[in-house]
Amino acid sequence: AQSVTQLGSHVSVSEGALVLLRCNYSSSVPPYLFWYVQYPNQGLQLLLKYTSAATLVKGINGFEAEFKKSETSFHLTKPSAHMSDAAEYFCAVRAETSGSRLTFGEGTQLTVNP
Amino acid sequence: KAGVTQTPRYLIKTRGQQVTLSCSPISGHRSVSWYQQTPGQGLQFLFEYFSETQRNKGNFPGRFSGRQFSNSRSEMNVSTLELGDSALYLCASSLGPTSAYEQYFGPGTRLTVT
Numbered sequence: 138a139q140s141v142t143q144l145g146s147h148v149s150v151s152e153g154a155l156v157l158l159r160c161n162y163s164s165s166v167p168p169y170l171f172w173y174v175q176y177p178n179q180g181l182q183l184l185l186k187y188t189s190a191a192t193l194v195k196g197i198n199g200f201e202a203e204f205k206k207s208e209t210s211f212h213l214t215k216p217s218a219h220m221s222d223a224a225e226y227f228c229a230v231r232a233e234t235s236g237s238r239l240t241f242g243e244g245t246q247l248t249v250n251p
Numbered sequence: 252k253a254g255v256t257q258t259p260r261y262l263i264k265t266r267g268q269q270v271t272l273s274c275s276p277i278s279g280h281r282s283v284s285w286y287q288q289t290p291g292q293g294l295q296f297l298f299e300y301f302s303e304t305q306r307n308k309g310n311f312p313g314r315f316s317g318r319q320f321s322n323s324r325s326e327m328n329v330s331t332l333e334l335g336d337s338a339l340y341l342c343a344s345s346l347g348p349t350s351a352y353e354q355y356f357g358p359g360t361r362l363t364v365t
Contacts, residue, residue, distance in 0.1 A: 173356075180255070180341055180356035188351070227294065236307050236348045237284050241294035 139164035139230045143242035151250050156200075156215040158245050160228030163209065170211045171229040171239065172202055181227065187211060198222070223249045253278065255344050255357035263363045269330040272360045276323050276344030282306075283325040284354065285317060288339040297340075300325055301348040329362075337364045 144159040162168055169188050173181040185196025192204045202213045211228060228242040256275045264270050276283050284307075285297040296309040300319035317327040323344075329336055339361050343354040 169351075178358075178361075180358045181343075183353060183355070186353065229294075237282055237299050237343075237345055237352065237354060238296050238307050238309075239284075239286075239294075239343075239354065240296070243293050 139168060139232050139235070139240050141228050141230045141240060141242035143226075143228050143245050145245055146243060147246045147248070149248040149250060150218045152220055153217050156213070156218045156222065156247065158213040158226050158228075158247065160202075160211045160213065160242060161209050162211060162228075162230045164230055164232055167232075169231045170202075170204065171231070172196065172200070172211075172213050173227045173229060173241075175225045175227065175244075177224075184213070184226075218247075218249045220249050220251065223247055255342055255355055257340075257342050257357040257360050259360060260358065261361045261363075263365060264332050265365055266332055266334060268332050269328060270332060270362060271326055271328045272340055272342075272362070274325045274327075274342030274344075274357060276325070276342075277355055280344035280346055280355075281323050282345045282348045282352070283319055283323065284343045284345075285325070285327050286341045286343065287311075288341060288359070289337070294341075297327065299348065306348050332364045334364050336362065338362060 140163045171186045172184040187204045195201045229239040282301045284299040299307040303319045314330045319325045339359045341359045342357045345352040345354045
């Protein structure tokens with residue numbers, strides 16, 4: 138079975154500051170890992186995914202994440218926050234044996250202050 | 252290419268009624284998954300369909316059911332609605348049912364049960 142834990146349900150940063158959203162996973166088999174973003178009243182948009190090709194994954198909108206097997210982590214970062222980054226972010230895991238089924242973390246609400 | 256579409260976007264029902272939600276996947280996508288999103292439980296997997304067959308099912312009561320048509324469009328049905336069924340129901344499509352494929356989410360259907 139796999140699971141995901143997102144540390145911090147709310148994160149607040151200033152515009153231009155580093156964004157760091159934390160995600161730790163648990164999986165009995167090599168996982169696929171994802172970060173999704175959800176804006177108010179919208180569905181989920183894929184930011185990036187890890188599929189074992191490279192440990193540092195670059196996504197859309199300047200986001201990137203690093204897979205660290207020793208720490209079972211997949212933290213999401215962005216060097217400089219924009220106001221438009223304010224949204225809820227979800228980390229998700231999928232095992233090779235689970236088909237398309239995604240297991241999501243609890244979500245982190247990102248606030249960007251001017 | 253058009254994205255995943257879900258209809259209706261908003262729905263208000265009364266306890267005890269039943270409801271049917273519809274999802275049209277991205278053209279060429281043959282796998283459809285459904286998720287329920289609530290403030291208390293977060294994002295939870297309902298079921299996955301591929302080639303008109305249910306391939307995977309989450310831990311939901313039998314009141315929740317679904318089907319997929321030959322054109323890959325999918326519907327989910329909830330019978331005997333309860334207040335706790337109030338949620339955002341998200342549909343996601345992918346090329347196939349394996350874990351290698353990315354999932355693309357629709358905007359969701361907001362169901363309110365009164």
